[in-house]
Structure formats: C-alpha cells, structure tokens
Amino acid sequence: SQTIHQWPATLVQPVGSPLSLECTVEGTSNPNLYWYRQAAGRGLQLLFYSIGIGQISSEVPQNLSASRPQDRQFILSSKKLLLSDSGFYLCAWSVRRRGKRNEQFFGPGTRLTVL
Amino acid sequence: SQQGEEDPQALSIQEGENATMNCSYKTSINNLQWYRQNSGRGLVHLILIRSNEREKHSGRLRVTLDTSKKSSSLLITASRAADTASYFCATDAEGNTGKLIFGQGTTLQVKP
Numbered sequence: 027s028q029t030i031h032q033w034p035a036t037l038v039q040p041v042g043s044p045l046s047l048e049c050t051v052e053g054t055s056n057p058n059l060y061w062y063r064q065a066a067g068r069g070l071q072l073l074f075y076s077i078g079i080g081q082i083s084s085e086v087p088q089n090l091s092a093s094r095p096q097d098r099q100f101i102l103s104s105k106k107l108l109l110s111d112s113g114f115y116l117c118a119w120s121v122r123r124r125g126k127r128n129e130q131f132f133g134p135g136t137r138l139t140v141l
Numbered sequence: 142s143q144q145g146e147e148d149p150q151a152l153s154i155q156e157g158e159n160a161t162m163n164c165s166y167k168t169s170i171n172n173l174q175w176y177r178q179n180s181g182r183g184l185v186h187l188i189l190i191r192s193n194e195r196e197k198h199s200g201r202l203r204v205t206l207d208t209s210k211k212s213s214s215l216l217i218t219a220s221r222a223a224d225t226a227s228y229f230c231a232t233d234a235e236g237n238t239g240k241l242i243f244g245q246g247t248t249l250q251v252k253p
Binding site for chain 2 (some may be wrong): 050058062066067069070072075077087114116118120121122127128129130131132135136137
C-alpha cells in the first residue's frame, strides 16, 4: 500500500533562517507531487507541483522553492524565512495518469512557526 | 483564483442530525471531490463525483452535483461526534497535471 511521509511534524524557526521540509512517498512510482500551504482556518493554497524528477511548477510568487531530486522525494525550501511563511504545509501525491480520476493523498503536514 | 466556495463556513449540529454542506465553483470541471480534515492533520479523500454524474453515495455520505448551477452538496446523515472536522470541496484544473483547486472549507461540529 502507498504511504506518504512528511517531516518534521512541527518546526519553529527564526526569521531569516533557512528551511527544508521533506516529503517522501512509498508504494507507488512516477507520482504527481504537490506542496500546499494552509493558513489557520482557511483552505489550501497550491504552492508547487511536480510531474517528474526535476520538473517543478510554481503556482504563486513567493519566498519558497521546491525540488524533486528523486522520483518519490519532494523538498520545500527557503533561504531566508519570513514571518508570513508561517503556516501548515501539506504534501500530497496523486497517480500520474490520463483520465478523469485524480484523487490526492495527503501527508500529515508540518506546522511551521516563524518568529 | 478561488474555484470552490463552500457554505456555510461553520456548522454546529447535534449527534444524529444530518449535516449539509454546499460548494460552488466557477469553471467547467471533469470531476469534483470532497475531502475531510481533522484538526491539525492532513486531508483525507472522501468521495469523487464525475461531471456526468448527478448523485453518488458512500456509506452515510451523499454527494450531488449540478453542473448547470456549478454547485455540489455533501450530506452526512445520522452524524456522529467523530464526524467533527473541516470539509473541503476540490475541483480539477485544466490539463493532466492532476492539480486540484480547494475551497475554503466548512467546519462541522457535531455535539454529542
């Protein structure tokens, strides 16, 4: 069965410090991968998605970047965190296929607080 | 741009009652999905309804889709305290990227 891991679960970082959040998927190959940010009490904002190794699309201009060094590994990074980067970060995957079914499967999330 | 908009934003009911949440969207879709999120956790996929379907059931969940009105509803029957969570609708974006656009969600509280 497929599983998705995210770590760390919580993180408190000072403004200006770097960031690296990691997401890995097991039990599937060639997944589409996604990074979302969720502000408190709000919906999900898609930050990045990837359809393959080294292929990253950015959805919104921001202080963050993403990389996919391996098929099932997706990393969210920042060189210098801002206060506005605080939030709940969710990684998700979906099966890469043509057709009309594209359910996404989410990791447990990382709660980032920038002080 | 926001695709899915749920209403109400918050809903509080007693255990055993039915809960209805609505979602409206703006553009053509291939399918519409509903997800559930327990506080501080990731989202869990509940149900998917295709654009050529009008109603779908899964256990105590009933989803309807009206493409002419660009709206969907999620009905949870005989609610339980364990149904307390936030519920999001999501619609697919263009192309085969698998991207979804999520609404702001409805927070459901079921009181025992």
